[in-house]
Amino acid sequence: MFNSIRFRFISIYFLLVLICMTIVGAFIINRLEVVQIQRVTSQMKQSLDSIENTSAYLSNEDWQSKKDEIYRTINAWQISQSDTIYAIAMVDNKPVIISSTSNAENINTARSALTHKALQPNLILNAFKGNEDETIVIGGIDELNAKHLVKPIFSSSGHIQGILYMTSNLSEVYDVVDKARSILTYATLIALVITSILGYFIAKSITEPIRTVTKKASLMAKGDFNQRVDVKSNDEIGNLGHMFNYLTKELNKTISQTELEKSKLNTIFNYMAEGVLAINNENKLIHANPIARKILNLDENFENRFFDLSKLNIFVDYAKLESLEGESELEIDNKFYKIKYAPYRLENYSDLGIIIVFQDITKEHNLDNMRKDFVANVSHELKTPITSIKTYSETLLDQSNLNPQEIKFLEVINNESNRMSNLVTDLLQLSDIDYGSYKIKKESIDTYEAISLALDHLDLLIRNKHHKIILDVDMDIKNILADMDSLDRVLINIISNAIKYTKPFGVIKIAAHSDFKNVYISVSDNGIGIPKKDLDLIFERFYRVEKSRSREMGGTGLGLSIARDLTKSMGGDLKLESKFGIGTDVYLSFLAI
């Protein structure tokens, strides 16, 4: 209550009026008192002046002898009850009261003026020195305040004949002042009451709209956004109301837009073909759409339940953002799923988690298997007839009685069957890798020797195209831990590509170095390069950049795919960078030993 604007407002008003009234009151009372006392003083002076002017004997005669006359003179003046006049003269060098208007005085008894309790000795002494003097005596006789005034009366020779001493009771003056004071006090009290009432209503007119806005804002905080305030004025408070109404309108608009978006997302979420899961950074399930619930056999009360991500082969560390994104493949209940996951988060990372999408790839997976089966079976079936054709054509070629045309035909048959045989070998090797039945026997192989062996195999090709080979192999290079045949195939595939896809008189650089873990071999050429659009596809089986030209060169499009699969199955890696028209670099890494 004491903290409310209303209370503060009333208090400030109250204090302001109180201070003003007190200052003004004090000033008025003071002035009134001064003016009243001045009025009394001037009346007293007038009385004494008149007595002096009308009674010439006062300046000429000895006052002691004129005692009775002086008594008559000063009592003849119609002075008020509250005033008293004393005539004082020097008798035997002592100021003595000769006469007075006071009933209490015995005029026949000469009394020392200095010891009279109603008179001020210092005024008397001062007057006998020739000075007019006056003073206010506070709390004199009967505790009353009085004005005292003395006037010396001079003879014509300048000698002081005596002094007139007048006192005037100021109780009337102070009565007036007191009355004025009480009137002012009442006025102040009335002003304070009126001020408090007015202050209450003014404060109310300010605080009431603020209270209304506060009440409506708290209703908004509870979720009811249909709040409006009535704007009754055009001032700052009115502006506040306008702004509040504008705010609620905009909020309503934004919220309905968000709700619409949410509803759209919900529909997408519930009816999409893919399964979607959302998991927070405590690995608790937050959302799962119907498909995801079906895939993972989740019941209705899945929310906020702990979810073991390792079941999906997902291993994340919420402190490392890069670990929150990736993809994998998984088999659940005889169905195959491609799983993609990515993080969701607030800008300040206070809320973090991952969204996982399940894509059913069972059909593709089965088709792929069927295709692989088919290729493997066909290759297998073709292997024997092709070998027969090859053997017979070679046997026939060995005969001496053949005419040149027969030799030419037989050579074509032999070459083509060689190509077919190579293709079938490639295909069989790929299906072995696919089915995991490809056996690799890891052994320690001298890196330099492995490269030399591959170059020996390709010597004829290199000579035919007049390429320059630059070999840059570290002296202390480590051995490679790999399968001898597979390593040879990888190197031959990669180096033969460099030879094939570089115009005659090209430069092929083969460099090799090692660290404690790996042996790195790079094969760089300054050949035709690979266009950017094809770079992602060249590892696909049978993919060739310019089909017609590659075929001319005897390529099948399997080389890179085999090389990469073999390298990976030996624990290594293969990467390719190329600039069209400039050249290609292939980077191989193998385990070192």
Ligand SMILES: Nc1ncnc2c1ncn2[C@@H]1O[C@H](COP(=O)(O)OP(=O)(O)OP(=O)(O)O)[C@@H](O)[C@H]1O
């Ligand atoms: N060093 C290279 N320079 C330019 N293009 C290349 C290079 N290496 C590969 N390519 C391109 O990539 C395609 C795929 O290469 P890959 O080795 O898989 O097949 P291929 O050489 O055509 O046939 P294969 O190696 O089975 O005889 C090639 O057809 C070729 O167009």
Ligand SMILES: [Mg+2]
């Ligand atoms: Mg090749």
